[in-house]
Amino acid sequence: MGTRLATPPADAREAAVCAVDPLAARHAAVRERSVELAAPVSAEDAMLQSMPDASPTKWHLAHTTWFFETFVLSQLRGHRPVDETWQVLFNSYYQAVGPQHARPMRGLLSRPSLADVLDYRAHVDASLHDALASGQLDDALRLRVELGLQHEQQHQELMLTDLLHALSCNPLLPAYRDELPAHGAPAGAMRWQRFDEAIVEVGAAAWPHAAREFAFDSESPRHRALVAAFAIATRPVTCGEYLEFVRDGAYRNAALWLSDGWTRVQAAGWQRPLYWLDEEHAFTLGGAREIDADAPVAHLSYYEADAFARWAGARLPTEHEWERAAQGAAVEGNFVESGRLAPTANAGDGVRQLFGDVWEWTSSAFLPYPGYRPWDGAIGEYNGKFMVGQQVLRGGSCASPRGHLRASYRNFFPPHARWQFSGVRLAKDIA
Structure with a gap:
């Protein structure tokens, strides 16, 4: 069974935090962008891993969340991991943090489900915004939030390139998005x-x-x-x-x-x-x-x-x-x-x-x-x-x-x- 989380929806308090804290606003925007990029992807697509160098969309969504939980929230008094086993599943290569699930086997992680991972994201996001609103994050942890956002933007690109490779392996050649524009302007001479x-x-x-x-x-x-x-x-x-x-x-x-x-x-x-x-x-x-x-x-x-x-x-x-x-x-x-x-x-x-x-x-x-x-x-x-x-x-x-x-x-x-x-x-x- 999946781990279902009771996560409050975004509310006026979160909007108020974003209005006065540029880091909170940036965090909300980057995190939302990842979910938007994953929106055209089915649960089946999100599990695909077509080669060891690539990772499933679902894993990218979870790993970037793990990063914030591990390197920011875990430093706060009283924080408890959402799921101890996920600390292994979604650790990429940080030996100092602990063991990792084998990289070539990420496509076999049918559990937690995509819905569970999205709940995980919402839960961690809410906890981080609460921490920002209450002033719990010192300067060092705020810097780690910024690092986490830069890290997530790297994974946003990987989500697309990894999915492109996975879809290319399907003989139906399915599109990630059908409505993408075709051609641009002439290149002009190389000088x-x-x-x-x-x-x-x-x-x-x-x-x-x-x-x-x-x-x-x-x-x-x-x-x-x-x-x-x-x-x-x-x-x-x-x-x-x-x-x-x-x-x-x-x-x-x-x-x-x-x-x-x-x-x-x-x-x-x-x-x-x-x-x-x-x-x-x-x-x-x-x-x-x-x-x-x-x-x-x-x-x-x-x-x-x-x-x-x-x-x-x-x-x-x-x-x-x-x-x-x-x-x-x-x-x-x-x-x-x-x-x-x-x-x-x-x-x-x-x-x-x-x-x-x-x-x-x-x-x-x-x-x-x-x-x-x-x-x-x-x-x-x-x-x-x-x-x-x-x-x-x-x-x-x-x-x-x-x-x-x-x-x-x-x-x-x-x-x-x-x-x-x-x-x-x-x-x-x-x-």
Whole structure:
């Protein structure tokens, strides 16, 4: 039997707290957004786990709730866990907190039900708003609430990308939402923007000790880096350009690939980007659609991005080059709020589409910056222990929340990962 919770509905008191406390208002908005993203998903859909790297929608909804209960509410006097067994089920990888249910087995968790998980969310949200209203949260716990919101926004994107992969495994090719818009504007010509050699400031000041604006520990400390002269493409590579790469036999040309990449191509039988059904159609969150040749190409591994760059006579940018090009640029673009949920072309002048549409692979490994220090305690496991075997991506995607991104943001995935909205922007050396 499921664990049913007696949770009071949102009332005037919660609205009053949100009116006077920006953190409470932000918490309510982010938490509501996750439920909205899950609304088109059936209970059956919400349980799907199509590969070990992905998680069910239901698990994402529960894990983000577990985060607030574990790292905020559990620190308050008199708090009792909603269900002790859920402390194991919904712990992702925090060894300091306790054991975890095996990641590849999350799709077998038929209990608790989706209704139970939604009740769990409402119960924890009500408890947290009561704590905010009564002033029980000190500055340290309020900072943890902000971290929890940033964490939840990451999972909002994962909810969509994980569900896209799961639905793609269904031969019916069902849509997450049928009414998604189709094509955007023409891409315009790819041009090059030159940057001279310079010593630049990269990264972010350590939050919360040296900065009021949030940044993950992996973005700090802010430091100086020598960036040699380079040129960067004014827009991402399009589907049409990538199709030329496919038709040129690139997936059969070992000379274009890193050794590990070529091994992966052969073992997995890659012939085109993930979700391309053929050279004219792709599976999307809107179901099977015609490929928009002008849209940024997505769902590429680092190996594919690197091979394309080599084929095109260019290379991938370093993360410091990418950040230099993005410094001072407004965080504007095609994010989840646009409702498109697919990359789309955006013609214009200068370097554009640095934010949104597709995460852009860089040639940089996800390693600590000079002087890096992880956060104290269990939350120090958030990023630091993953700094091996991963590549940095920059910029955000069409599934990213706009308010979650900044020029210093470092996303990371292993080089074979393809199920994210990951694309490529070219760079080249300047003699």
